[in-house]
Ligand code: G3H
Ligand code: 13P
């Protein structure tokens with residue numbers, strides 16, 4: 592058993608309280624690789640932003656749970672080396688689907704876990720979340736829970752349609768589980784294809800898809816019922832069209848990829864939404880840079896040559912999100 596405080600990590604308590612009060616959101620960036628970790632830390636230090644580094648079950652399978660934990664510990668030391676005396680870094684489990692995986696993460700130094708019981712019947716979601724909260728709070732670890740189902744893939748849980756969070760359930764759920772934050776469903780979904788073309792309109796000038804708006808009425812109704820309570824938005828990548836174009840230009844094939852417009856995320860960040868999850872945009876930034884580099888330099892084969900522009904492109908994207916969308920800069 593190792594406590595996250597020994598690793599220099601923090602839980603989400605203070606940063607969420609400040610974000611809710613200050614009308615901004617903390618970035619929660621998924622990471623699977625060293626380059627993503629480096630880019631996240633560089634961006635957070637440069638912008639003086641708190642940051643949540645999150646690990647999915649898939650990331651644990653890909654990179655190994657122990658390695659990811661040491662990478663997060665390394666992230667704290669790297670931030671200090673880059674000149675940040677007091678980095679505010681959370682190591683968070685994204686979409687934990689059992690008590691056991693949450694316990695395992697807490698025991699190995701995670702400062703926050705998500706227990707995603709959103710696919711379970713209401714009472715079962717409450718029972719599972721409560722069990723995780725009891726263990727986590729005994730170790731001063733934060734717990735994110737979820738009510739409502741996002742369309743698309745939630746790790747191995749496939750939800751064909753999205754079921755928006757019911758505002759009338761949130762007070763009962765938060766009170767009975769004791770969770771520290773609540774992920775809600777208001778029309779976002781995971782991945783780079785958030786809406787089907789038939790759900791969108793097309794911009795006549797660019798031919799690009801324009802997605803429908805998020806259900807802000809539901810968000811505001813939740814905010815009204817759970818005053819000051821931290822809300823989390825999953826599936827919040829905006830799928831930048833310049834990255835999509837670069838991927839498609841250099842041999843990729845992701846037509847009609849579409850995300851959440853940034854102005855909607857800006858609006859959400861000003862509300863009770865204080866954690867915004869971004870994974871797909873990092874994947875797109877990395878893939879676009881690698882595809883371009885490889886196409887332009889067919890004789891290069893040292894991975895450092897193409898991973899460096901990939902890392903730089905991800906860092907640029909993270910800085911942009913922090914400064915121009917979430918507003919979490921200059922908060923350290
Ligand atoms: O919520 C999903 C995240 O983007 C993580 O995705 O399960 O493919 O690592 P993953
Ligand atoms: P995106 O696929 O929109 O990046 O969402 C990531 C996410 O919600 C991770 O939990």
Ligand code: ZN
Nearest residue numbers: 781825826868
């Ligand atoms: Zn998610």
